[in-house]
Amino acid sequence: MPVIAVVNRKGGSGKSTIATHIAAYCTHQNIGVMLGDVDRQQSTRSWLKLREQRHPQAKQILGWAVNQSSALRAPTGVSHVVLDTPGGLYGLDLARIVMFADAIIMPICNSVFDRDSAAQCWDELKILPRISTGRCKLAVVGMRVDHRTLDSAALTQWATSRGLPYLGALRDAPTYVQCIEQGVTLFDLPKETVAQDLAQWQPIVDWLSPVLFPPPPVASQPIQPPRQISLGNETIKSARVGSLQPVQQSLVAGERIAQKQSMLPVTNEKRGGFLESLGIPGFLRRK
Ligand SMILES: Nc1ncnc2c1ncn2[C@@H]1O[C@H](COP(=O)(O)OP(=O)(O)OP(=O)(O)O)[C@@H](O)[C@H]1O
Numbered sequence: 001m002p003v004i005a006v007v008n009r010k011g012g013s014g015k016s017t018i019a020t021h022i023a024a025y026c027t028h029q030n031i032g033v034m035l036g037d038v039d040r041q042q043s044t045r046s047w048l049k050l051r052e053q054r055h056p057q058a059k060q061i062l063g064w065a066v067n068q069s070s071a072l073r074a075p076t077g078v079s080h081v082v083l084d085t086p087g088g089l090y091g092l093d094l095a096r097i098v099m100f101a102d103a104i105i106m107p108i109c110n111s112v113f114d115r116d117s118a119a120q121c122w123d124e125l126k127i128l129p130r131i132s133t134g135r136c137k138l139a140v141v142g143m144r145v146d147h148r149t150l151d152s153a154a155l156t157q158w159a160t161s162r163g164l165p166y167l168g169a170l171r172d173a174p175t176y177v178q179c180i181e182q183g184v185t186l187f188d189l190p191k192e193t194v195a196q197d198l199a200q201w202q203p204i205v206d207w208l209s210p211v212l213f214p215p216p217p218v219a220s221q222p223i224q225p226p227r228q229i230s231l232g233n234e235t236i237k238s239a240r241v242g243s244l245q246p247v248q249q250s251l252v253a254g255e256r257i258a259q260k261q262s263m264l265p266v267t268n269e270k271r272g273g274f275l276e277s278l279g280i281p282g283f284l285r286r287k
C-alpha cells in the first residue's frame with residue numbers, strides 16, 4: 001500500500017498542513033485514503049473530527065485509532081496512507097517511519113535554524129537503506145515562502161546542493177490557517193477562489209503521482225527449477241539468483257552503515273519507544 005509521510009524534525013514547519021492537504025487531494029482523486037497521525041499532539045485527528053462534524057458533505061478521510069497495531073488488514077476502501085509525523089523525530093523512530101514510507105515530503109521554512117535542522121534530519125535519513133537505494137524517495141517543499149524571493153532561491157540552493165528535488169514553495173497565506181481551523185483544505189474550496197495557491201501545489205502532486213497512481217503489478221514469473229550443467233560424470237546445479245541476495249543486500253552502503261550504527265550503544269532517546277506506543281497498524285508493516 002503506497003504510504004506518503006511528511007517529515008521534518010523542526011516543529012511548526014507545516015507538516016500537518018501538508019499531510020491534511022495531500023490526504024484531501026487523494027479523496028478528490030477518488031483515492032481511498034487514511035490519514036495516520038503519529039504525532040502526540042494528534043493535530044490531524046482533531047482536524048478530521050472537525051471535518052466530519054462541520055462538513056459532513058465533504059469527501060471523508062479515514063483516521064486511525066491510536067492503538068490499532070493489531071489491525072492486519074486495511075479498512076475497506078483504503079488504498080493509500082498519508083502519515084503526519086511529530087517534530088523532533090530522530091533515531092529509531094525516524095528510521096521506522098522510513099520503513100513504512102514510499103515517499104517523504106519535507107517542508108522547510110527559510111531560516112538558518114530551519115535549514116540547519118533539516119540538514120541534520122537529511123544526514124540521518126540519507127544513510128537509511130530505503131532512502132539510499134531510492135525505494136523511498138524524498139523531496140523538499142518551501143513553506144511560507146514567496147517563490148519570487150531570495151528565500152526561495154536559498155531553499156532551492158539548499159535542496160539542489162544535496163541532490164534533493166525542490167518542489168517549489170507554498171506562500172504564506174491566511175487561507176491555510178483558516179482552512180485548518182475549519183476542517184478543510186484548499187482542495188475543498190471553490191477552485192477560482194484559491195487558484196494561485198492551488199497552482200503551487202501542482203509540482204507537489206505531480207511528483208507524488210507515481211506513488212498515488214502506481215502501475216498495476218506485473219504478473220510474477222513462475223520460479224524455474226535450478227539448471228543442471230553436466231561435466232563428464234559430474235552434474236553441477238547452478239545456484240539460484242535469489243541465493244545471492246543476502247550478500248547483495250549487505251553491499252548496499254546504507255545497510256552497512258545502518259548495521260554499524262545498530263552495534264553502537266543505544267541511548268534512551270534512540271530506543272524508538274515513541275512510535276511503538278502509538279501503534280502503527282499491522283497492515284502497514286513490510287514483510
Ligand atoms: N503556507 C502557510 N501560510 C500560512 N500559515 C501556514 C502555512 N502553512 C502552515 N501554516 C500555519 O503554521 C502553523 C504550523 O503549521 P503545522 O501545524 O502544519 O506545522 P507542523 O510542522 O505540523 O507543527 P508541529 O511540529 O507542531 O506538528 C499552523 O498554524 C498552520 O496553520
Ligand SMILES: [Mg+2]
Binds near residue numbers: 015085
Ligand atoms: Mg503537526
